[in-house]
Amino acid sequence: MDAKLIVDEVRLTPILISDPPLLNVQGVHQPYTPRLVVEVVTRGGVSGLGETYGDTVYLDIAGRLAEVLPGRSITDVNALFALSESVDPHQADVDPAVDAGGLRGVRTADKLRLSVVSAFETACLDALGRTLGLPVHALLGGKVRDSVEYSAYLFHRWATHPAGGPVDDWGAALDPAGIVAQARRFDRLHGFRSFKLKGGVFEPEREIAAIRALAEAFPGRPLRLDPNGAWSVETSLAVARELGDVLEYLEDPASGTDAMAEIAARTDVPLATNMCVTTFEEVPEAFAKEAVRIVLCDHHYWGGLGRTRELAALCRTYGVGLSMHSNTHLGISLAAMTQVAATLPGLHHACDTHYPWQTEDVITTRPVFRAGRLAVSDAPGLGVDLDRDALAALHHRWLSDDGTHHDRDDTAAMRGAAPDWKPSSW
Ligand SMILES: O=C([O-])[C@@H](O)[C@@H](O)[C@H](O)[C@@H](O)C(=O)[O-]
Ligand SMILES: [Mg+2]
Numbered sequence: 001m002d003a004k005l006i007v008d009e010v011r012l013t014p015i016l017i018s019d020p021p022l023l024n025v026q027g028v029h030q031p032y033t034p035r036l037v038v039e040v041v042t043r044g045g046v047s048g049l050g051e052t053y054g055d056t057v058y059l060d061i062a063g064r065l066a067e068v069l070p071g072r073s074i075t076d077v078n079a080l081f082a083l084s085e086s087v088d089p090h091q092a093d094v095d096p097a098v099d100a101g102g103l104r105g106v107r108t109a110d111k112l113r114l115s116v117v118s119a120f121e122t123a124c125l126d127a128l129g130r131t132l133g134l135p136v137h138a139l140l141g142g143k144v145r146d147s148v149e150y151s152a153y154l155f156h157r158w159a160t161h162p163a164g165g166p167v168d169d170w171g172a173a174l175d176p177a178g179i180v181a182q183a184r185r186f187d188r189l190h191g192f193r194s195f196k197l198k199g200g201v202f203e204p205e206r207e208i209a210a211i212r213a214l215a216e217a218f219p220g221r222p223l224r225l226d227p228n229g230a231w232s233v234e235t236s237l238a239v240a241r242e243l244g245d246v247l248e249y250l251e252d253p254a255s256g257t258d259a260m261a262e263i264a265a266r267t268d269v270p271l272a273t274n275m276c277v278t279t280f281e282e283v284p285e286a287f288a289k290e291a292v293r294i295v296l297c298d299h300h301y302w303g304g305l306g307r308t309r310e311l312a313a314l315c316r317t318y319g320v321g322l323s324m325h326s327n328t329h330l331g332i333s334l335a336a337m338t339q340v341a342a343t344l345p346g347l348h349h350a351c352d353t354h355y356p357w358q359t360e361d362v363i364t365t366r367p368v369f370r371a372g373r374l375a376v377s378d379a380p381g382l383g384v385d386l387d388r389d390a391l392a393a394l395h396h397r398w399l400s401d402d403g404t405h406h407d408r409d410d411t412a413a414m415r416g417a418a419p420d421w422k423p424s425s426w
Pocket of ligand 1: 022023024103104198226228274325326327328352
């Protein structure tokens with residue numbers, strides 16, 4: 001093996017990034033959210049980047065994996081899965097509740113581990129691409145498109161965080177007019193064609209009214225509503241009836257494969273998910289029951305860019321559509337999302353991204369959306385460079401935090417404002 005390809009060192013940098021007070025079924029985003037930046041440095045002196053969730057449970061696994069990677073080749077990405085299993089001590093005692101802030105289905109030991117592996121895989125591919133002078137998409141078999149379409153991600157939100165924190169100039173959006181104003185600003189700034197509204201915050205009638213207002217303001221544009229499983233089957237069907245003429249798809253209206261399958265059987269509105277199909281183990285049942293028409297892939301918890309392509313092949317085989325889920329993330333993840341999305345032939349919907357809500361980053365140049373699309377970089381690796389000063393500042397914030405923000409918890413943030421608050425379901 002070429003010595004240049006051997007891992008010399010792995011650097012893990014937990015950071016806290018500022019985040020606006022976006023509302024969802026579990027509460028409100030905290031003012032700062034944790035992310036982990038992974039750097040894999042080769043003996044050839046090349047450094048590759050990856051990014052993933054930064055909560056404590058991920059940091060634990062990442063620390064163990066980082067210890068055993070030096071001496072192995074950055075080409076050995078398939079070996080990362082077995083290697084991560086061999087170092088993960090927490091496999092048996094994972095709380096299977098829905099993730100405390102991520103809303104990406106139930107927690108499993110596998111999913112936690114894969115969310116870490118994905119950042120290491122991305123970092124290895126970035127390092128390999130930089131070493132060979134090739135973009136990551138070339139390492140995945142080549143791009144099938146030159147740009148990737150993203151959708152605007154609309155949220156009901158407060159103007160400021162109740163307990164203080166970073167302030168932006170978006171103001172509150174708590175009714176249909178506020179959501180339309182937010183959409184207009186996204187349209188003006190980034191040219192997004194599709195709009196997704198995070199639902200499950202207010203009673204369904206108010207969210208239906210917001211989608212209707214969007215349909216009037218942007219006739220013919222693809223619209224989606226995602227209450228993260230907050231509704232019953234009957235409520236979901238009622239919403240589907242109300243909005244069937246304007247929705248591109250309804251995302252996770254109810255929780256669980258059985259509920260989704262029942263809704264799917266009784267409406268023509270396509271259902272999408274990033275909650276009931278989140279692992280390969282969940283695929284057979286959901287596909288057999290025809291519970292979803294679109295799976296939202298996410299390279300973080302599916303285990304990386306290679307596994308995302310495997311999921312895409314499965315969806316293609318079973319005639320299920322594909323798009324991409326997003327959670328709060330920075331530019332390294334956005335670059336990884338764009339590189340893998342560029343290689344997926346059956347990507348027929350605009351991908352989700354939280355990125356426009358993020359005002360801080362650890363890369364030197366912010367990507368620019370044009371007409372809602374990002375150009376696919378042909379530069380070596382992911383095509384992004386680390387801003388070490390920014391990384392150090394965000395790491396310093398993480399070090400200075402008393403632990404309140406080390407684990408994302410939207411419910412805790414909401415209870416800071418309303419101590420008796422409980423997630424609603426309709
Ligand atoms: O950021 C949020 O509040 C979202 O609700 C996120 O946690 C979800 O994972 C995600 O965006 C989704 O599509 O369900
Ligand atoms: Mg969703």
